[in-house]
Amino acid sequence: MRIIGLAIAIVVVGCPLASSTFDEACTSPTGIDEEGGSSGITTEQINEILDGTTLEGGNPLPFIWLPLADPLIQSLVTTYETPIQFRQAVYHGMSCYNTVAMYHPTALDIWGRDDKRICANAFASEAQKNAHEQAANAYAFAYSAISVSPTVTKSMTHIMDNVLGLPMSRLQGDPPMSTPWGLAKVMVDQMSEYAKSDGWNADGTLTHDFNKMPFSDFDYEGYTSYKTQSNKNGKLRKINCNKEWYWEPLLESNDAGYFTRQEHVTPFAGFTGRLYGMTSSEYEGFYVSKPEYNFCDEADFVLTETKDMSMDDKKKAEIEFFDSKFTSILLMQIDWAVGNQFSTFDFWFYDMALVTAMYDATMLVWREKVVFDVVRPTTVVHTLKREEEVETYAGAFAGSQTIKGLDWQPYIRTMPHAEYPSGSSCICTAFAETLQLLTGKDGTGPPVGTTFEAGSSKTEPGVTPAKGIELVYTKWSEIQDSCGMSRLHGGMHFSKSVPAGQELCTGVASVVVNRAEMLRTGNSEGALADLNDTSIVVKKRKTGKKK
Numbered sequence: 001m002r003i004i005g006l007a008i009a010i011v012v013v014g015c016p017l018a019s020s021t022f023d024e025a026c027t028s029p030t031g032i033d034e035e036g037g038s039s040g041i042t043t044e045q046i047n048e049i050l051d052g053t054t055l056e057g058g059n060p061l062p063f064i065w066l067p068l069a070d071p072l073i074q075s076l077v078t079t080y081e082t083p084i085q086f087r088q089a090v091y092h093g094m095s096c097y098n099t100v101a102m103y104h105p106t107a108l109d110i111w112g113r114d115d116k117r118i119c120a121n122a123f124a125s126e127a128q129k130n131a132h133e134q135a136a137n138a139y140a141f142a143y144s145a146i147s148v149s150p151t152v153t154k155s156m157t158h159i160m161d162n163v164l165g166l167p168m169s170r171l172q173g174d175p176p177m178s179t180p181w182g183l184a185k186v187m188v189d190q191m192s193e194y195a196k197s198d199g200w201n202a203d204g205t206l207t208h209d210f211n212k213m214p215f216s217d218f219d220y221e222g223y224t225s226y227k228t229q230s231n232k233n234g235k236l237r238k239i240n241c242n243k244e245w246y247w248e249p250l251l252e253s254n255d256a257g258y259f260t261r262q263e264h265v266t267p268f269a270g271f272t273g274r275l276y277g278m279t280s281s282e283y284e285g286f287y288v289s290k291p292e293y294n295f296c297d298e299a300d301f302v303l304t305e306t307k308d309m310s311m312d313d314k315k316k317a318e319i320e321f322f323d324s325k326f327t328s329i330l331l332m333q334i335d336w337a338v339g340n341q342f343s344t345f346d347f348w349f350y351d352m353a354l355v356t357a358m359y360d361a362t363m364l365v366w367r368e369k370v371v372f373d374v375v376r377p378t379t380v381v382h383t384l385k386r387e388e389e390v391e392t393y394a395g396a397f398a399g400s401q402t403i404k405g406l407d408w409q410p411y412i413r414t415m416p417h418a419e420y421p422s423g424s425s426c427i428c429t430a431f432a433e434t435l436q437l438l439t440g441k442d443g444t445g446p447p448v449g450t451t452f453e454a455g456s457s458k459t460e461p462g463v464t465p466a467k468g469i470e471l472v473y474t475k476w477s478e479i480q481d482s483c484g485m486s487r488l489h490g491g492m493h494f495s496k497s498v499p500a501g502q503e504l505c506t507g508v509a510s511v512v513v514n515r516a517e518m519l520r521t522g523n524s525e526g527a528l529a530d531l532n533d534t535s536i537v538v539k540k541r542k543t544g545k546k547k
Contacts, residue, residue, distance in 0.1 A: 026119040031179030032132045045165060046131035062338060063347070064134045065141040067163055071155035072145040077324050079151060081265040082415060082423060083362050084215060085326065087200055088148035090276060090359040094528075095147075095191045097352035099140040099184050101519075103133045104345050108519045109187075110276070110352070112527030116177060116186065132180055133344065138166055139184035147192045190531070197534035199272035217268055222538035226267035229373055238384055241296035245375040247418040262416035270367025272536055276528040277356040277512030284542045286364050288504045290372060291420050291496045298494040299384050299405075302377040306393035306491040309411060310400040313465035317452040319411050319490040320459065321471060322424060322483045325358070329431050329479060332448040339446055349520060354434050356528060357512040361430035361505040365423045368504060371541065374420040377491055381408050393491065396460050410491030411459060422493050425484035425501025432480035433509035442475045449473050 033042050050061050072092070076085050098109040102117045109116075123129040142156040157168045166181075175182035195202065199220075204212025206220070217225040229246035249262040275283055309315045322328050333354065337347055385405020392408055394401035417423075436442050449472040457464035473479045484498040518526025 025115070026117040026122075027178050028119050028122040029129075029132050029178055030176060031181070032128060032135060041135065041166065043125070043128045043131040046134050047127060049164060050134070062341075063137060063344060064164060065138045067159050068138065068141050068145065068156060071152045071159075072141075072149060073326050075145075075149040075152045077326050079149060082325075083266045083269050083366055084200075086355070086359045086362045086427075087198075087202075087269075087273070089326070090355045091191050091195050092141075092144045092148050093348075093351045093355040094276075095144040095188045096137065096140045097348045098187045098191070099136050100133060100345055100348045102183060102187075103129070103136075104520075106520065106522035107345070107349070108522055108524060108526070110519065110528040111531045112519065112524035113531075114522070116183060118178075118183070135166060136180035136184050137344065138164060139171065139181045140188060142168065143171055143184055144188045144191070147188055194529070194531060194534070197536070198274040199536040200266070200269065200274075215266055217266075220268075220272055220536060220538065223268060223271045226264055226370060228264070231375075238296070241294045241384075242292075243295075245293075245295055245380065246373045247375050248379045249416070250376065250378055250414055252413075264370075264418065265416045266366065267370045267417075270363050270365070270370060271538055271540075273363050274529070274537070275360060275363065275539075277360045277508070277515060280537055280539050282511055283360070283364065284540055286504060286508065287541045288368060288421055288500045291374060291494070291500065293374070293494055293496065295375075295380050296384060298377070299381050301495050302381060302491050303385070303390050303392040303405075303408065305488055306408075306411065307391060307400050309489045309491075310393040312489075314469055314471075315486070315489045316411065316457060316459070316464055317469050317471060318482055318486040320457060321450060321452070322428070322486045323412055325424070325427055325431075325483075328450075329428060329483065330354070332450070332473070332479065333431075333435065336444060336446070336448045349516065350435075350438060353438060353509075353513055353516040354431060356516070357430040357434045357509045358427050360512065361426045361508050362423065364504055364508065365421055365426040365501060366417070367539070367541070368421055368500075369418040369423070372420050373418050374494075374497075376414050376419045377494060378408075378410065378414055381405050397463060408491075412490055412492070414492050419493060420497045421500035421504050422484060422487050422497040423501065424487050425498040426505040428480045428483035429502045429505040430508045430512075431483075432476040433506070434513060435476045437509055437513045442477050444474055444476060447472045447474045448479075 031041065032046070046064060049064055076088055080088060094110050101107040101109050102114070103120070105120070108114050118132070120129065123132065138160065142160050146153045146156055160166045160168045170179070170181040171185050175185060177183050177186055201207060201216060201218050202214055204214045204216055206218040207213060207216045219225050228249065231246055231248065232243070247264065249264075251259055251261055253259050309319070333350070337350060342350070382405060385408070388405050389402050390405055390408070391400060391402050393399075393411065394403050394407070395409060415423075449470060452465055452469040452471065454465055454467050455462045473482070480502070484501060487493045488495070488498055515526040515528060518524075519528075
């Protein structure tokens with residue numbers, strides 16, 4: 001098993017070396033010369049970078065954009081909360097897919113168009129064509145990365161200018177679309193402009209004219225902004241453990257004297273956010289039932305789960321590994337695709353389908369979280385077990401001990417949104433089903449996974465795991481299950497949340513993959529969005545026949 005390092009891992013990129021004849025309505029390529037010329041970028045230059053760089057195990061670098069990956073993934077993970085990460089990722093993935101699709105003999109962009117297709121037969125050689133699309137990949141990746149996460153501007157520019165020799169200055173103005181940088185720019189600009197009206201309030205203009213607060217909640221026709229619901233006091237709850245218990249903001253600390261209360265992150269996303277892989281009607285047909293928790297039993301469940309986890313290094317490793325989907329499931333998919341020698345188009349095609357399915361899944365689970373608005377385990381345990389002494393996880397480096405309920409905390413941070421259903425379970429279900437459908441099987445072929453070196457834990461550094469642990473998976477469904485269960489083991493969810501996440505998002509991938517396959521074969525009915533429709537559509541839930 002070979003694992004790609006973080007320095008070259010992020011959502012996939014690429015385009016094919018097509019042998020078919022393109023439609024006559026295409027653009028003749030310019031900008032990459034066989035033996036030097038006006039552009040200053042040659043076929044030889046691009047191929048030398050690819051031939052002269054190797055991955056772990058000595059395999060050659062398949063895509064010239066790979067050195068750009070680490071800054072982007074680190075920025076997404078450290079800058080944004082989970083739903084926003086997937087919003088940024090879907091725009092990045094779609095921009096890169098749109099760019100490489102224009103080198104494919106039949107593929108359409110996500111709008112169902114091919115009006116920017118590059119003429120394959122106009123290249124002097126296959127090497128020149130490869131160099132042209134590789135350069136387009138790199139420019140699309142870098143320019144899109146800056147668009148979705150501006151903090152990477154400096155690093156992207158440095159790598160493009162000084163490592164790859166593809167100056168970002170070529171994107172200034174309106175470069176010809178026949179050049180790799182011109183094609184990349186128009187594709188990314190088109191996506192960035194469309195994103196402005198996607199119902200996420202990403203620039204804060206839906207709430208303020210000045211001093212805007214990006215991604216803040218807002219009122220809109222058919223949608224009323226989220227309000228924290230009122231709970232009765234804990235004593236009454238203890239008498240009746242079946243009472244409804246709404247989400248309460250948790251107190252967080254930076255361990256340096258600053259404390260803050262959570263706000264429910266992007267509660268509007270599942271109602272006002274634009275869909276891509278499915279229609280509103282399809283989306284509204286996915287839902288789950290009310291959880292009907294007995295919170296006294298659930299408090300005991302969480303305490304027992306975290307007690308068991310405190311003595312199990314593998315569970316701790318999986319909790320930390322799957323906490324970020326960008327440094328876990330997507331990296332495994334990338335390593336798997338590179339190991340299977342994907343063409344560059346297939347690499348990006350898979351990415352487009354994956355990020356779209358996971359984005360729509362995120363939208364679904366966010367809607368259900370707000371509908372049910374269920375309290376998190378930390379609040380329940382602190383209220384019901386306040387002064388009671390319980391044997392459970394006692395905190396980092398403390399293992400299992402007898403502590404007061406008020407002192408209990410999950411193994412890692414509880415995210416700022418309602419408990420039910422599990423977002424991780426939902427997203428990982430969409431991930432696994434997308435790959436099952438695209439490959440036609442559940443097996444991964446060569447195993448995928450990662451290695452947790454001894455003492456590499458972020459929660460218990462230097463101590464956990466006591467010795468190196470290999471997290472190895474041979475089925476996509478195994479990844480789905482381990483991803484979901486890690487949230488239970490860590491104490492972030494009650495017993496019904498993970499199964500509900502799987503139930504909610506089962507079938508999302510089939511809708512997305514069906515449309516993606518249409519785009520690959522040139523069927524415009526597979527369009528994921530209408531470029532001319534910039535309206536905000538408020539979505540609801542059907543309550544009749546399920547799915």
